[in-house]
Structures are given as C-alpha cells and as structure tokens.
Amino acid sequence: MDRLKAMSIFVAIVDTGSLAAAARKLGCSPASVTRAVAHLEEIAGERLLVRTTRRFAVTEAGARHAATYRLILEELGHLEARSRDIAVSGSVVITAPELFGRLIVMPVVESFLAAHPHAQVRVLFLNRMVDLVGEGVDVAVRLADLQDSSMTAVRIGEVRKLTCAAPGYLAERPAPKHPSDLMNHWCIGLNEAGAQELWRYRESASARRVRSVRVTCRLALNSAAAAIGAAERGMGIVRPLSYQVERQIADGSLITLLQDYEPEPIPIHMVFQPRRGSGGAVRAFIDHAVPRLRQTFGKSLRR
Known part of the structure; x- marks a missing residue:
C-alpha cells in the first residue's frame, strides 16, 4: 500500500x-x-x-x-x-459587455488573481461581438444564442429581459397591462440610431411566439447604466436585463411590468478557442470562473 x-x-x-x-x-x-x-x-x-x-x-x-x-x-x-500557484502563470485576455463585466465578471477576476499570484489578466469591456482569433482574446462572455461552432462554449446561466419603471412614474399613470399599452407611455431607449425601437414580447403568457411592439422613446441613451438611472428618477419605462437591476428590484426603486409577456431568457456562455482553453492560465481561469458564475446565476432574479 x-x-x-x-x-x-x-x-x-x-x-x-x-x-x-x-x-x-x-x-x-x-x-x-x-x-x-x-x-x-x-x-x-x-x-x-x-x-x-x-x-x-x-x-x-x-x-x-x-x-x-x-x-x-x-x-x-x-x-x-x-x-499549483506557481504552475498557473502567464496571461489571460478576457472580454465581456461593459456593465456585465463590471458587475459580474470583475469579482471573479479579482478572486482568480488572489488565488494565482503568478497570473496576469487583461479585461476588455466591449459592447460588441469580439473576434477572438483576430483580436487576440482568450475568453469571451457572451449574452446571446451562439452561432459560431468553431469555438468551445460553456453555458453559465441565463438572464431575463425585463420591463421596469419607478413607483413615482407609475403613480402618475396606469401601469401597462399589455405590451400594446406601451405606445401611450414614456419609454427610455437603448440605442444610438433614433427615437423609435422595437420591443419584443410573447403574444401571451402561454405562447412561445413573439411579436414586436414599436415604441417611441422620449429619451434614448447608449448606456444601460444611464438608462436605468433615468428610469429610477421617474423618466419612463426601461427594458434592462435582469442582472442589471437586481438591486433596484430588491429595494423597490424599480418595479417589473408585463412579466407574463417576457420573451424567453437569454443564455450566457463563456466562449474560448479550443486550443486556448487546454492548459495554463486560460484553463485555470475557466475552471475558476465557471462554477462561480453558475452559482451567481443560480441566485439571480427569478420570475
């Protein structure tokens, strides 16, 4: 023995x-x-x-x-x-959407660096689809259905597309009962193109089919954080992702609307090149991040 x-x-x-x-x-x-x-x-x-x-x-x-x-x-x-600490050396380049990266990814990056003092991490907050090969990125967090089959992906959770408004805003006008009611409300857009957006909802609580509702945005911004802040101050109805407003929903500064018509949740994946994820600091970061992110979204805002 x-x-x-x-x-x-x-x-x-x-x-x-x-x-x-x-x-x-x-x-x-x-x-x-x-x-x-x-x-x-x-x-x-x-x-x-x-x-x-x-x-x-x-x-x-x-x-x-x-x-x-x-x-x-x-x-x-x-x-x-x-x-083990000495073995995990080298650098990892990570990209994520700006607000998701700041709120969700950075705590994981910091705990990874604390656990592996010989590793280095470079984080890029980019609100666009990144070409991992062309831009030299090791790991990307994507909030979307995946199309590129050449990459390896690990699903870490999902987020909901919410419709929210502040209690002060709703005190002055009736809350929408159906997505078509949004045409009579102030809406806050997340776009750079103009004052109109198409917001997608399920046709009914039991239907999977979705339809688009054209809304006029009294205020349009290219920052989710700024749009959420404006909604908290009563400027209108906003459509954030669930992770972006967990605090506001919990403390009552925003109220969710039209929950029965929410579209299907959006999957979250960690994506990496197969050869990049095979060892060293990249593999160590993936092994460190995946269970922690899954735990985060196991506790996240639910319907």
Whole structure:
C-alpha cells in the first residue's frame, strides 16, 4: 500500500476514533483501513494500535507516529498548493459587455488573481461581438444564442429581459397591462440610431411566439447604466436585463411590468478557442470562473 495513503488513513482513525468511521470518511473499505495499519506497524516495527473486537486504543508509539504523519501530510499539502500557484502563470485576455463585466465578471477576476499570484489578466469591456482569433482574446462572455461552432462554449446561466419603471412614474399613470399599452407611455431607449425601437414580447403568457411592439422613446441613451438611472428618477419605462437591476428590484426603486409577456431568457456562455482553453492560465481561469458564475446565476432574479 502507498505509504502516504496509509498515513492519511491512520490520522483519520485517530481523528474519528473508529476504524469504521475512518473508512466512511475516506470512502474506502474497512479491509483497506486494517491493511494500512498493518503496513505502518510493519514499517515502524512496533504496535501503533491495540485492538479488540469492539474498540481500539492508540499506543504511545502510535500517538507519536500520528503526530509525525499529520505534520508530513500538512507540509505536503502546503507544497502542493504552492506548486499549483506557481504552475498557473502567464496571461489571460478576457472580454465581456461593459456593465456585465463590471458587475459580474470583475469579482471573479479579482478572486482568480488572489488565488494565482503568478497570473496576469487583461479585461476588455466591449459592447460588441469580439473576434477572438483576430483580436487576440482568450475568453469571451457572451449574452446571446451562439452561432459560431468553431469555438468551445460553456453555458453559465441565463438572464431575463425585463420591463421596469419607478413607483413615482407609475403613480402618475396606469401601469401597462399589455405590451400594446406601451405606445401611450414614456419609454427610455437603448440605442444610438433614433427615437423609435422595437420591443419584443410573447403574444401571451402561454405562447412561445413573439411579436414586436414599436415604441417611441422620449429619451434614448447608449448606456444601460444611464438608462436605468433615468428610469429610477421617474423618466419612463426601461427594458434592462435582469442582472442589471437586481438591486433596484430588491429595494423597490424599480418595479417589473408585463412579466407574463417576457420573451424567453437569454443564455450566457463563456466562449474560448479550443486550443486556448487546454492548459495554463486560460484553463485555470475557466475552471475558476465557471462554477462561480453558475452559482451567481443560480441566485439571480427569478420570475
């Protein structure tokens, strides 16, 4: 039997106070626990445990050996952790939409850098589709259905397209009950082209089919954060993504409207070139980020 494994088993026996409990803790068989003790006693040349049919006692020699094994295993763990940190070196170039990157991606980047002091990260906040190969990007976060099959993608969650307004705005006019009612409301657009937008909604709560409603935007901006801020101040109805307004929905500064007509959620993917994601800092970042982002969107705003 591997000597380090036997040491781990013996320390578990001492910690749990039972051979059976040690086996359960380590997920191994009772027979392997017994063999580990016999192996160590053979190497030590003395008894480490005094066993009866119902119980055991650690001998004086066993206590000394357990303390030594514990120190060896702890030091080995520290060495392995330092080796992992040193192994994760090099740089990662990441891109994400500006507000998503600032609110969601940056905390993950910062925790990655804290865990891997030899890695470097460059983050590009770009509200457009990025050519990973042409622009030298390793990892992209995309909020969209994917079309490019040449990339490897990992789904990390989804976001909803909401319709929101401030309580102050709704106090002065009736809330829309149907998407067609938006034609009689002040709307805040997210575009640079003009005062009209097409907002897409499901035809009914039970339908998957969507239809477009043409709205006139009294105010149009090219910044989601600025549009949300204007909506909070009562300037009109806005259509943010759910992650953008979690705080405002939670504190009541914005109220969701037309929930029965929301379109299907938008998937979120982490996209990377297959060869770029195979090892080193890029692979380490993907392994670090994916479970954390999935956990974030497991807690995100729900219908």
